[in-house]
Amino acid sequence: MKKYVIIGNGAAAVNCIEGIRSTDEFGEIVVISEEKHKVYCRPLISYYLEGKTDLSHMGYRGEDFYEKMQCRVLYGRKAVAILPESREVKLDDGTVVAYTDLCLATGSSPFIPPFEGLSSVKKQYTFMTLDDAFGLERGICQSDHVLIIGAGLIGLKCAEGIAGRAASVTLCDLADHVLPGILDAEGAALVQTHLEEHGFHFCLNDSVARFKKNTAYLKSGAVISFDVLVLACGISPNTSLFQDIGGEVGRGIVVDDRMRTSVENIYAAGDCAEGADVSTGRKRVLAMMPNACMQGYTAGVNMAEGNKVFDKALPMNAVGFFGLHVMTAGSYEGELYEEKTEKTMKRLFTEDDLLKGFILIGSDERAGIYTSMIREQTPISSVHFDLLKKTATTAAFPAETRRKKFGGVV
Amino acid sequence: MMKRVYVNEKWCLGCHLCEYYCAFANSGLSDMVLALKGKPIYPRIHVEGDEKISYAVSCRHCEDPICVKSCIAAALSKDNGVIRIDKNKCVGCYTCVLVCPYGALAPGEDGVMQKCELCLQNECGEPACVKGCPNKAIVYEERGEMI
Ligand SMILES: Cc1cc2nc3c(=O)[nH]c(=O)nc-3n(C[C@H](O)[C@H](O)[C@H](O)COP(=O)(O)OP(=O)(O)OC[C@H]3O[C@@H](n4cnc5c(N)ncnc54)[C@H](O)[C@@H]3O)c2cc1C
Ligand code: SF4
Ligand code: SF4
Numbered sequence A: 001m002k003k004y005v006i007i008g009n010g011a012a013a014v015n016c017i018e019g020i021r022s023t024d025e026f027g028e029i030v031v032i033s034e035e036k037h038k039v040y041c042r043p044l045i046s047y048y049l050e051g052k053t054d055l056s057h058m059g060y061r062g063e064d065f066y067e068k069m070q071c072r073v074l075y076g077r078k079a080v081a082i083l084p085e086s087r088e089v090k091l092d093d094g095t096v097v098a099y100t101d102l103c104l105a106t107g108s109s110p111f112i113p114p115f116e117g118l119s120s121v122k123k124q125y126t127f128m129t130l131d132d133a134f135g136l137e138r139g140i141c142q143s144d145h146v147l148i149i150g151a152g153l154i155g156l157k158c159a160e161g162i163a164g165r166a167a168s169v170t171l172c173d174l175a176d177h178v179l180p181g182i183l184d185a186e187g188a189a190l191v192q193t194h195l196e197e198h199g200f201h202f203c204l205n206d207s208v209a210r211f212k213k214n215t216a217y218l219k220s221g222a223v224i225s226f227d228v229l230v231l232a233c234g235i236s237p238n239t240s241l242f243q244d245i246g247g248e249v250g251r252g253i254v255v256d257d258r259m260r261t262s263v264e265n266i267y268a269a270g271d272c273a274e275g276a277d278v279s280t281g282r283k284r285v286l287a288m289m290p291n292a293c294m295q296g297y298t299a300g301v302n303m304a305e306g307n308k309v310f311d312k313a314l315p316m317n318a319v320g321f322f323g324l325h326v327m328t329a330g331s332y333e334g335e336l337y338e339e340k341t342e343k344t345m346k347r348l349f350t351e352d353d354l355l356k357g358f359i360l361i362g363s364d365e366r367a368g369i370y371t372s373m374i375r376e377q378t379p380i381s382s383v384h385f386d387l388l389k390k391t392a393t394t395a396a397f398p399a400e401t402r403r404k405k406f407g408g409v410v
Numbered sequence B: 001m002m003k004r005v006y007v008n009e010k011w012c013l014g015c016h017l018c019e020y021y022c023a024f025a026n027s028g029l030s031d032m033v034l035a036l037k038g039k040p041i042y043p044r045i046h047v048e049g050d051e052k053i054s055y056a057v058s059c060r061h062c063e064d065p066i067c068v069k070s071c072i073a074a075a076l077s078k079d080n081g082v083i084r085i086d087k088n089k090c091v092g093c094y095t096c097v098l099v100c101p102y103g104a105l106a107p108g109e110d111g112v113m114q115k116c117e118l119c120l121q122n123e124c125g126e127p128a129c130v131k132g133c134p135n136k137a138i139v140y141e142e143r144g145e146m147i
Helices: A011-021 A042-050 A130-139 A153-165 A185-197 A289-303 A368-376 A385-390 A399-406 B017-025 B032-036 B066-070 B095-099 B128-132
Strands: A003-007 A028-033 A071-075 A079-083 A088-091 A096-098 A101-104 A108-110 A124-126 A145-149 A168-173 A201-204 A208-212 A215-218 A223-225 A228-231 A235-237 A266-268 A273-276 A316-321 A324-330 A335-340 A345-351 A354-361 B003-007 B046-049 B054-057 B076-079 B082-085 B138-142
Touching: A003 A011, A003 A096, A011 A028, A011 A101, A011 A289, A042 A130, A042 A153, A101 A289, A124 A130, A130 A153, A130 A228, A145 A153, A153 A168, A153 A316, A185 A201, A185 A316, A185 A324, A185 A345, A185 A354, A266 A289, A273 A289, A289 B066, A289 B095, A316 B095, A324 A368, A324 B095, A354 A368, A368 B095, A399 B054, B003 B054, B017 B032, B017 B046, B017 B128, B066 B076, B066 B095, B128 B138
Parallel strands: A003 A028, A003 A101, A028 A071, A101 A266, A124 A228, A145 A168, A145 A228, A168 A201
Antiparallel strands: A079 A088, A088 A096, A108 A235, A208 A215, A215 A223, A316 A324, A324 A354, A335 A345, A345 A354, B003 B138, B046 B054, B076 B082
């Protein structure tokens, strides 16, 4: 009988469990979970602080999920080493767990640059886990001025989450625009204006030279005093367990399109893994929910001797701030088609007869039609692109394609 | 195999009646005039096309639904083949809109996502769009699996 071990208990791990159970009803499954919670929706921690959801609605699966899947979860336990020869995982309490197939679904950790004087800051938080959200909930009061280092997705979502709980929120980023991982400068400017209208302050193209208690001294000479500090400078994939056994690691744990790593019987999925991006063909860590789920499920099926390939990974993000929605996918390379108004922006990037990527800001278009063109690498010459570029509509596909897509075989 | 809603482009008149039947079936009201008159409607089926062709689009209830895998709030799920949405869990992030290849999800009046659930969750019990289509362009039948 197979003995599956999964390190981590996030979205990738849970989809891995489901992948295994879709193929193998009986194998034993053990999950090693450093966090003491049942799997929850990580992206919802900002919505929790904002009051847009509550604990009873944040579960990623039902209360009886692990029971139904017949797996054992070791809560509060951390894996500290992999012993590939004996096929065992060593835990922080000294015990070992044997595996026939292992999945690394360890996610990522906040990256914290070595700021001078950081240890003198009393109230400092990161923003990755439910416990971080609880910490902030307890730690902030209405009169507090909050400084967030990092104006990427996590920093901005945190800002939105706590806006109603603090006196002011200031965000500082090394990059010269907000959401540097997702948007180009012009798109970011629209979002920044919108956020400024909601009272946020920004110090961009700047970074902290040193902290002294409740004061940050920036490289530009600016001085910011604050009550609460949030560090959202970026994330780094949790790869050390695998690195220690000499496995192939780039920025993340390198995986093929079946989520196999360089070491036999070890798989990886989610934020800790680095797989191929179809929009560029290059390997890349894609730290986002859809990818974690797809990779996790794929790993699970293959661990259980099934056969599943996931070779359609794409960078994509949908994120909203105070009602302004941003949808992006793919890469921003090639020829540009653009539509702009004061508050909205649409950019489509095309190259070699393919749609490569897009940015939609303030739009409620059916963007998935564009995303699927990138994912499926649909030739632009096979659709009415003049119609499609203006509106995301399946009417731009030939009737035959549409018949296949909609299953209307008549 | 399960029954799905299919549309025959040749027969679709582009009259948008299905949108009205859908909005009414999901309004929870018993009087169509009261439910719809003079209000913007938020149907879960929508008509697309141009002067030459038209056809109605609603959720395909995919076999391997990318929306379910992508939802950041686990608000979407598969229940006996039907892709359902839990409106109390949805936070309106638009990730599902970003991934659905058919454009089958759109926000309702309250900003929360809506999609076709085949009228299994409302009073109607079977797709209202099918019953209401004057030209029988929409059918509810078994045809095989959707990817
Ligand atoms: C605030 C915030 C907002 C986000 N918003 C979005 C969004 O809108 N859309 C989107 O697509 N994505 C979003 N993301 C990203 C998304 O949450 C991640 O991509 C996703 O959670 C990755 O899942 P995972 O299972 O790979 O990792 P995780 O969910 O991080 O799970 C990994 C787990 O492994 C545990 N672990 C690590 N090492 C060990 C060990 N040695 N032993 C035992 N356990 C271990 C960790 O404690 C953790 O619980 C957001 C993330 C954050 C923090
Ligand atoms: S909403 Fe879209 S992706 Fe989801 S099941 Fe329906 S058609 Fe498929
Ligand atoms: S908008 Fe709602 S249903 Fe769609 S992905 Fe976000 S939370 Fe899920």
